[in-house]
Amino acid sequence: MDHQGAAELFSDYVDGELAGPGKAELESHLSVCIQCRTDLAEFRQALGGLGQLKHAPAPAGFLPQIQRQIFERSRGRFFGKRWKLFGRIPFEWVSLVMIVAMLVYYIVQLRGAPTGVQLAP
């Protein structure tokens, strides 16, 4: 096994995925090759450094900022301010009530209007 061939096996070896003759051959090479031992040590240090990177939690105010973005992009359809008692303004219901009110007003006006046509003297 040469240096290149040994280096190709480092990931599998460190992950514990290398077994059987491949592992034995690599370990045999490592026992006599100081360069590959050094490379492997550096390889392990690199992985150790990556493993030490801490999880970065989302910053404070992350959710409200997303909500604001969706609110703006949906032109107020989502994540709008809610009325304390009635929730969002129900435009559909407001429209329906207006139509019914106008209909009732029209009927009342119609009934209150003078019936029959009087000819002018």
Added chain:
Amino acid sequence: MGRRNRAGRLRFGQRVPFEMSAAERLLIARLKERDELAFNEVVRAHGDKVFSLVYRMIGNRAEAEDLAQEVFVTVFKTVDTFRSESKFSTWLLRIAANHCKNRIKYLSRRRTDGGGLDDMPEDKMADAGRAPMQAHIDAPDVLLEAAELERLMQQAIGELDEEHRLLIVLRDVEELSYEEIGEVAGLPEGTIKSRLHRARMAIKDYLAKRTR
């Protein structure tokens, strides 16, 4: 359930059939109806993971915050396309990964003088006479302070192209299984392993150069 190794990962080659829990199914259904409370739950449950992935990929906190928000906006808009063939968290990470790759390409094209990482580029730091990890270091895990080590590792990740960067972050930082990485990156396991190895070797070489 497959056997897990010490890190809690599934062993390579073992597959676990995916089953979504009833609670998750219900949550997705509510999300598809644009239930705002369900969306809030999703952000609370996955926000840290998504932000962490994005931050490690991009290396800049402000940029990562912006991008992670963008990921969740995309989730809200496109949740109808989620077909429940994979875990919801995997689907979420796939969206995050795609956003990251696009942003990295964009930033590398733009390549402004502000620097990609939270800090200045290393050559500028050297010019400023405050390159902390160049001269006196024998082994990064022994002699560097934690913050400097983190900065150095983040710079090493930032040297990789977006594909290799994604694999390193998913496997060696976020500790996903190869199976999960395959679903996020859309690559077969063999390709993941060979690319991951190249990425690890590149990081090793970078650190070796910086710490000698």
